[in-house]
Amino acid sequence: MAVERPQAGASSGAARLADASALAVQGRVQAAAVDPRLVSSKGTVEIVVGLVDAPLTVVHGRNFKQTGGALNAGQQKAYLRQLAQKQDDLMGQVRGLGGRELGRVSKALNAVMVSIDAARIQDIAALPGVRTIRPLINYQLDLSETVPYIGASAVQAAGFDGTGIRVAVLDSGIDYTHAFFGGAGTAAAYTAAYGTSTSDSRTTTTDGLFPTAKVIGGFDFVGETWPRGALAPDPDPIGCGPAAIAPPCAGDHGTHVADIIAGNDGGSHKGVAPGARLYAVKVCSAIATACSGVALLEGMDFALDPNGDGDISDAVDVVNMSLGASYGQIEDDLSAASANAVRSGVVVVASAGNSADRPYITGSPSSTPEVISVAQTQVPSAVVFPLVINSPAAIAGTYSNTATVDWAPVDGGFNMTQVAFVGRGCPGVDTYLDNPAGKVALIDRGACNVSLKVDRAAKAGAVGVLIGLVAAGDAVSFSFGGGDTFVPTLVITQSTSGLIKAHIADPVIATLSPSVTTPLVMSMVSTSSRGPNYSFNAIKPDIGAPGASVSALAGSGTGATAFGGTSGAAPMVTGSAALLVQKYPARTPPEIKSLLMNTAETNITINPATQPGVLAPITRIGGGEVRVDRAANSTTAAWDDADLTGSLSFGYLSAASPTTLSKTVRVRNYGSTARTYSISSAFRYADDAASGAVTLSAPGSIVVAADSSATFRVRLSIDPSKLPIWTLNGGSRGGDGFRLQGVEFDGYLGIADATDNIHLAWQVLPHRSAAVTPAATNVTLSGGTGSLALSNAGAVDGRVDVFSLLGTSGKIPKKFLPNPGDNFAVVDLRAVGARLVGIGGGNFGVQFAVNTFGQRSHPNYPAEFDIYIDKDNDGDFDFVVFNLENGGFAASGQNVTGVFNLATNTSSVFFFTDADLDSANAILTAPLAALGLTPGTQFGFSVFAFDNYFSGALTDAIEGITYTLGTPRFTGSGIPAAGVPAGGSSTLMINAVPGGDVASPSQTGLLLMYRDSKTEREASQILVF
Known part of the structure; x- marks a missing residue:
C-alpha cells in the first residue's frame, strides 16, 4: 500500500468512499x-x-x-x-x-x-x-578477463568481431569522445562535445563531433535535467561523465554498457563485439537512475528505424537494455514494444535485475518471453576472503559468507586482531560505543553510506573494518559513497555479526588473510534476480554472464573503472548475440537466443564458499553461463516449438492427483547431411531424481534431415504422493529463494550426436495439493445447528480456515481484463470474511480473509487490499488495514499487514500476511487494540482492491459490511487442525449464535479458505439459512 493514499483521504473518508462506491456499482473497470x-x-x-x-x-x-x-x-x-x-x-x-x-x-x-x-x-x-x-511508466537503471572467458576472443580470432552489426544501446547515452570508441580521448574533446556542466548548451548540439565511425547515430530523448525538469530531447546523446562534470551528473552507465558490447581502443582493450557499430539512444537520466517511459518507447521506435525515413528495413540488429523493474509483468508497454521488436527480427537483451535470490523477482522487460533475460555470474578472478575468528573458543572457526568492497580492498588484511563493536558508526551522527584504534571495527550497516563509515573508522585508527548486516541473507558488496581513507574491509552476515557482538567482551580475536581465499569462478552473484517470471511461471533468467568488467568511464578520455551488476552482464550477452548475427545473418532472434542457451555452461554453482558443489537452480541461471564460442560453432539448435525459446517451462501446478504435462521440442539441423541425435534427460539435483515425484520421458533419438528440423514430444509426469511438503509462503518466507529450490524440479534435456552436444533447461513447480470439496454450498439449520461434509480427494491433508462470510462480488468480464502491453492489472474480488483470533498474551486480533478470481504468483504484487474500518459505525472511517511488501518495493519479498490511523496519519506493521505463492487467497491480521475494537464492538468496514504494481488504481470493492467479532451469526467447527484427511472426509458443524443476526447482520454464511489447495478451488462460500 502506498501509505500516503489513506492519508490523502483522512479528512474526507466518506467522500472518498462515495467515489469508490460509485465505481463498484459501475463495475470499476471502465470499458x-x-x-x-x-x-x-x-x-x-x-x-x-x-x-x-x-x-x-x-x-x-x-x-x-x-x-x-x-x-x-x-x-x-x-x-x-x-x-x-x-x-x-x-x-x-x-x-x-x-x-x-x-x-x-x-x-x-x-x-x-x-x-x-x-x-x-x-x-x-x-x-x-x-x-x-x-x-x-518510468523504469530504473539496473573486459580484459571476461571477454576471453565467455569465448568471445576465440570467435573474434575466427573472423567474427561484430563487423556490420548495429547495436542500439537504450541507456544514459555514450561518451563518443572516449578512446575506447575511437574518440580523441582527451579532456578537450569531451568538453567540446558536452561542455562543462549539465546546463551547458553544448550538450544539446552535435557540434560536428557526432556521429562517429563507432557511434554511428542516436538521439537524446530525455535531455540533461529530467526527472527534475521536463523532458528536453535534442540530437546529441552524449553521456554525462562524473569524471569531468560536477554533481548532479550521474550519466556514465550507458558508456560502461556500450564499452562492454563493442569497445575497441585499437589495441588490447576490446569489448565482446569490437567491430560492431553503436547507436546511442539516450532514454535514461543524466542526473539520476531513472529511465523515462516516454523516452523508452520512442527509443524502441528509433531502434527500428534509425534514419527515420519510415522504411524499417534499417532496423538495428540487437537492442540492449540494462534496466528494468522487479517483479516484471507482461502488461507494460515496454514489454509489448520489446516483444514486437523481437518478432520483427531484432534481438532484444535486458538485465534480469539485482534484487537477489527471491521468487518471481526477475524484472521487466527481461521477463517478457521473447526477450533474453540475463543473470549475473562471477568473473574468473573473483574470490571470497573468509573471516577467521581465532577466539574465544565458543565461536572460533572460519566464516566464509563474506563479501568485499572494491574501494577498500583486503590488501594485507589483519592478523590476530581484537574486534571492537562501535555501533552504527555514521560520521557526525553516532557516538562510538568503543574506541577502534589499533583494532578491527565492527560496524552495523544502515543510515549512511558504508564507505563513510569505513573512512571514519580508518581515521580513528582502526586497522580493519567488518560491516555487519542487520538483516538475514548473504553478505553483499557496497558501492562507493564518499571518503578518502580506507583500511581492509569485509562485509559479514547478520548471524556472524551477532555472534561477535555476543562475545565482544571475551574479547573476540579475528584474522583476515589475503592469501586464504575461495575462488568464485563459475558461480552466481548473490544479488542476481531470480525467476520464474511472474506472468507465465516460466524460466527466467534465460542465461547468465559475468557482470563485473572494467569498462570505459564517461568523461575520462581514456579511463576505465569497475562496473557490475546485471547491468554489466546483459551487454556481455548483447555482444555475444552480435557475433552470432554476424556469422548467421539469416537466423531469427529465437534461433539466436536458443543457440546461446543451448550451448551455455551448465556447471554453475550457487556459492563455492558457503555451499560448495551445490549447483545453481534453473530459475537463477537458465540455460547456463554464456559461451559464445560454443554457440558460434554449433550446427544444431533446439527450442520449445510453441514458446520459441531455448528452454522448457512446465510452470506452476497444484498437483492433487497424478498428472502428465507435455511439450514439443523442435530440433534444427544446420548441417549438410542428415543426422541422428540421442536424447537424454537429467535432473539438476540427485535428490529430486531419487524422489520419483517427477519423471521426464522422451524418445531415445531423433533423425533430422539436412538443413531441416524435426520435432519430438517431452512428457513430464508428476506423482503428488511423492512430492515434498510445500514449505513456501508469501509472508515470512516470501523472499526465501532457497525454499523454492526445495519444491521445484529442474534439469537439462540433452540432444547430442558426434558433432554437437546441446541442452534445453526444463523446470516445473509442483505444489502437493489438497482438493477439499463441500458436499453442498448451502446449509439449512435445524434448531440452530447443522452440518456439512467436506471431502478431500487430494494428495495432502486439506487444512481449512473458517471465516464469517460477509461479502461477495461477481467476476469482472474478460473483455475488461488486461492484455499484454496494457499496463494495468485487475484485482477481482470474489469473497471477503472475518473472524476473531487470539494473538498471544491473552490479547485478541481480527483476521480478514480475501478470496479473488485469479491467482497471483506472489502476494506482493499486483494486489493490495485496503480494509477501511469504521470502529464506531458513525459513518467515518478511522483505520485502514492493508498489505504491503516489508521494507518497500523489491526489498524483502515478504508481504506484511499494516494498520494506518486516519486520525494521526501514522502506520504500524504488526503481522506477516498469511498468503501463499500462486494463490488467490490472503489473510490480513491486526490487533484489536490497534483498531480501537473489542470482541463485543459492532463495527463497519469495506474492502477495496487496488493494482499496486503499476500505480495504485481501485479495481474492485465490497462495501458496507457490519460485523461483531465476538457475536457472529454463525460459527463453524469440528474440522481437525491438521485438516480434512487426504482421501478422507470431515464434518463441519455449523451453529447459529444467539443475537448474531443483530450483532452481525452482514454475515450470510461461512467462508472456507483452503490451504495447499488446487487452483480455482481455494475457497468455498457456504450460505447458511
Whole structure:
C-alpha cells in the first residue's frame, strides 16, 4: 500500500468512499479503453493513448529482417503516413481537450503520449480510433578477463568481431569522445562535445563531433535535467561523465554498457563485439537512475528505424537494455514494444535485475518471453576472503559468507586482531560505543553510506573494518559513497555479526588473510534476480554472464573503472548475440537466443564458499553461463516449438492427483547431411531424481534431415504422493529463494550426436495439493445447528480456515481484463470474511480473509487490499488495514499487514500476511487494540482492491459490511487442525449464535479458505439459512 493514499483521504473518508462506491456499482473497470488506475486520478496525468491500428512491425510481418517483410519501402512509408494522419487527427482533438503531446510512436507500438487533466480522460476514451489509455511508466537503471572467458576472443580470432552489426544501446547515452570508441580521448574533446556542466548548451548540439565511425547515430530523448525538469530531447546523446562534470551528473552507465558490447581502443582493450557499430539512444537520466517511459518507447521506435525515413528495413540488429523493474509483468508497454521488436527480427537483451535470490523477482522487460533475460555470474578472478575468528573458543572457526568492497580492498588484511563493536558508526551522527584504534571495527550497516563509515573508522585508527548486516541473507558488496581513507574491509552476515557482538567482551580475536581465499569462478552473484517470471511461471533468467568488467568511464578520455551488476552482464550477452548475427545473418532472434542457451555452461554453482558443489537452480541461471564460442560453432539448435525459446517451462501446478504435462521440442539441423541425435534427460539435483515425484520421458533419438528440423514430444509426469511438503509462503518466507529450490524440479534435456552436444533447461513447480470439496454450498439449520461434509480427494491433508462470510462480488468480464502491453492489472474480488483470533498474551486480533478470481504468483504484487474500518459505525472511517511488501518495493519479498490511523496519519506493521505463492487467497491480521475494537464492538468496514504494481488504481470493492467479532451469526467447527484427511472426509458443524443476526447482520454464511489447495478451488462460500 502506498501509505500516503489513506492519508490523502483522512479528512474526507466518506467522500472518498462515495467515489469508490460509485465505481463498484459501475463495475470499476471502465470499458475497454481506460486503465482503471486512471479512473480516480486527479490533476495533470501523463498517459499513453493506444490507437486501434497495428504498429508497422506487426503489419510488416514476423522476422522481416531475416526473411523480408510484407511491405516494400513505399508501402511502409505509406502505412506510417496513414498512422501519422490518424495520430494527427487524434491529437487535434486531444489538444482541444487541453492535452499536450509528449511524444508518439508507430513502429514498435502505435500510440501517442499525452499530458492532460485527468478529468478529460473519458473524453479521450470516447474519441474514434482509441484502443487503450494507460498511465505512462518510468523504469530504473539496473573486459580484459571476461571477454576471453565467455569465448568471445576465440570467435573474434575466427573472423567474427561484430563487423556490420548495429547495436542500439537504450541507456544514459555514450561518451563518443572516449578512446575506447575511437574518440580523441582527451579532456578537450569531451568538453567540446558536452561542455562543462549539465546546463551547458553544448550538450544539446552535435557540434560536428557526432556521429562517429563507432557511434554511428542516436538521439537524446530525455535531455540533461529530467526527472527534475521536463523532458528536453535534442540530437546529441552524449553521456554525462562524473569524471569531468560536477554533481548532479550521474550519466556514465550507458558508456560502461556500450564499452562492454563493442569497445575497441585499437589495441588490447576490446569489448565482446569490437567491430560492431553503436547507436546511442539516450532514454535514461543524466542526473539520476531513472529511465523515462516516454523516452523508452520512442527509443524502441528509433531502434527500428534509425534514419527515420519510415522504411524499417534499417532496423538495428540487437537492442540492449540494462534496466528494468522487479517483479516484471507482461502488461507494460515496454514489454509489448520489446516483444514486437523481437518478432520483427531484432534481438532484444535486458538485465534480469539485482534484487537477489527471491521468487518471481526477475524484472521487466527481461521477463517478457521473447526477450533474453540475463543473470549475473562471477568473473574468473573473483574470490571470497573468509573471516577467521581465532577466539574465544565458543565461536572460533572460519566464516566464509563474506563479501568485499572494491574501494577498500583486503590488501594485507589483519592478523590476530581484537574486534571492537562501535555501533552504527555514521560520521557526525553516532557516538562510538568503543574506541577502534589499533583494532578491527565492527560496524552495523544502515543510515549512511558504508564507505563513510569505513573512512571514519580508518581515521580513528582502526586497522580493519567488518560491516555487519542487520538483516538475514548473504553478505553483499557496497558501492562507493564518499571518503578518502580506507583500511581492509569485509562485509559479514547478520548471524556472524551477532555472534561477535555476543562475545565482544571475551574479547573476540579475528584474522583476515589475503592469501586464504575461495575462488568464485563459475558461480552466481548473490544479488542476481531470480525467476520464474511472474506472468507465465516460466524460466527466467534465460542465461547468465559475468557482470563485473572494467569498462570505459564517461568523461575520462581514456579511463576505465569497475562496473557490475546485471547491468554489466546483459551487454556481455548483447555482444555475444552480435557475433552470432554476424556469422548467421539469416537466423531469427529465437534461433539466436536458443543457440546461446543451448550451448551455455551448465556447471554453475550457487556459492563455492558457503555451499560448495551445490549447483545453481534453473530459475537463477537458465540455460547456463554464456559461451559464445560454443554457440558460434554449433550446427544444431533446439527450442520449445510453441514458446520459441531455448528452454522448457512446465510452470506452476497444484498437483492433487497424478498428472502428465507435455511439450514439443523442435530440433534444427544446420548441417549438410542428415543426422541422428540421442536424447537424454537429467535432473539438476540427485535428490529430486531419487524422489520419483517427477519423471521426464522422451524418445531415445531423433533423425533430422539436412538443413531441416524435426520435432519430438517431452512428457513430464508428476506423482503428488511423492512430492515434498510445500514449505513456501508469501509472508515470512516470501523472499526465501532457497525454499523454492526445495519444491521445484529442474534439469537439462540433452540432444547430442558426434558433432554437437546441446541442452534445453526444463523446470516445473509442483505444489502437493489438497482438493477439499463441500458436499453442498448451502446449509439449512435445524434448531440452530447443522452440518456439512467436506471431502478431500487430494494428495495432502486439506487444512481449512473458517471465516464469517460477509461479502461477495461477481467476476469482472474478460473483455475488461488486461492484455499484454496494457499496463494495468485487475484485482477481482470474489469473497471477503472475518473472524476473531487470539494473538498471544491473552490479547485478541481480527483476521480478514480475501478470496479473488485469479491467482497471483506472489502476494506482493499486483494486489493490495485496503480494509477501511469504521470502529464506531458513525459513518467515518478511522483505520485502514492493508498489505504491503516489508521494507518497500523489491526489498524483502515478504508481504506484511499494516494498520494506518486516519486520525494521526501514522502506520504500524504488526503481522506477516498469511498468503501463499500462486494463490488467490490472503489473510490480513491486526490487533484489536490497534483498531480501537473489542470482541463485543459492532463495527463497519469495506474492502477495496487496488493494482499496486503499476500505480495504485481501485479495481474492485465490497462495501458496507457490519460485523461483531465476538457475536457472529454463525460459527463453524469440528474440522481437525491438521485438516480434512487426504482421501478422507470431515464434518463441519455449523451453529447459529444467539443475537448474531443483530450483532452481525452482514454475515450470510461461512467462508472456507483452503490451504495447499488446487487452483480455482481455494475457497468455498457456504450460505447458511
